[in-house]
Amino acid sequence: xxxxxxxxxxxxxxxxxxxxxxxxxxxxxxxxxxxxxxxxxxxxxxxxxxxxxxxxxxxxxxxxxxxxxxxxxxxxxxxxxxxxxxxxxxxxxxxxxxxxxxxxxxxxxxxxx
Amino acid sequence: xxxxxxxxxxxxxxxxxxxxxxxxxxxxxxxxxxxxxxxxxxxxxxxxxxxxxxxxxxxxxxxxxxxxxxxxxxxxxxxxxxxxxxxxxxxxxxxxxxxxxxxxxxxxxx
Numbered sequence: 001x002x003x004x005x006x007x008x009x010x011x012x013x014x015x016x017x018x019x020x021x022x023x024x025x026x027x028x029x030x031x032x033x034x035x036x037x038x039x040x041x042x043x044x045x046x047x048x049x050x051x052x053x054x055x056x057x058x059x060x061x062x063x064x065x066x067x068x069x070x071x072x073x074x075x076x077x078x079x080x081x082x083x084x085x086x087x088x089x090x091x092x093x094x095x096x097x098x099x100x101x102x103x104x105x106x107x108x109x110x111x112x113x
Numbered sequence: 114x115x116x117x118x119x120x121x122x123x124x125x126x127x128x129x130x131x132x133x134x135x136x137x138x139x140x141x142x143x144x145x146x147x148x149x150x151x152x153x154x155x156x157x158x159x160x161x162x163x164x165x166x167x168x169x170x171x172x173x174x175x176x177x178x179x180x181x182x183x184x185x186x187x188x189x190x191x192x193x194x195x196x197x198x199x200x201x202x203x204x205x206x207x208x209x210x211x212x213x214x215x216x217x218x219x220x221x222x223x
Binding site for chain 2 (some may be wrong): 018029031033040041042044048050055058090092098101102106
């Protein structure tokens with residue numbers, strides 16, 4: 001039983017393409033997040049949704065657009081991919097916004113060539 | 114501004130005790146979390162401190178001093194499987210988000 005799952009696990013694509021990463025959690029949590037981890041392992045929050053409502057929108061290029069069709073799913077769409085977008089993207093969830101324990105998905109390693 | 118500082122790398126021997134420090138400067142403070150991440154894996158939650166003092170969970174303990182803006186993770190009876198990166202993360206009281214440190218890579222040698 002996977003708690004937080006992401007697809008795909010690996011994504012290799014060329015500059016200028018558009019791609020999506022999907023995330024699903026079966027924990028019944030209300031809050032979901034997208035993080036970006038760069039090559040130096042620095043982990044940075046990008047977005048957060050609580051019950052399908054956007055509550056955190058960090059300073060990321062507007063080429064990145066999250067979408068939450070329901071509280072168990074949070075997808076990330078990236079337009080016009082650039083070399084600097086290469087990173088590992090983690091989805092995470094927590095029971096609520098007040099809950100400090102976040103459960104992370106396995107990550108999606110995005111490589112832009 | 115906000116910043117968290119951790120040592121970049123720590124090496125220790127199997128069976129030993131190691132302490133990973135974290136100092137923070139944030140505009141607000143709600144609590145300090147610790148996460149473990151093995152190479153190629155996902156971060157996993159270890160502990161959380163909102164109040165001063167020591168929290169113990171098995172071989173791992175976490176300490177917080179709010180007045181010193183300082184915390185540490187203590188790992189006892191080190192095992193080879195403890196080789197991983199350890200991140201401290203601050204939750205500010207004005208926001209729901211976690212601000213992560215740059216991580217400490219722990220290498221446990223036989």
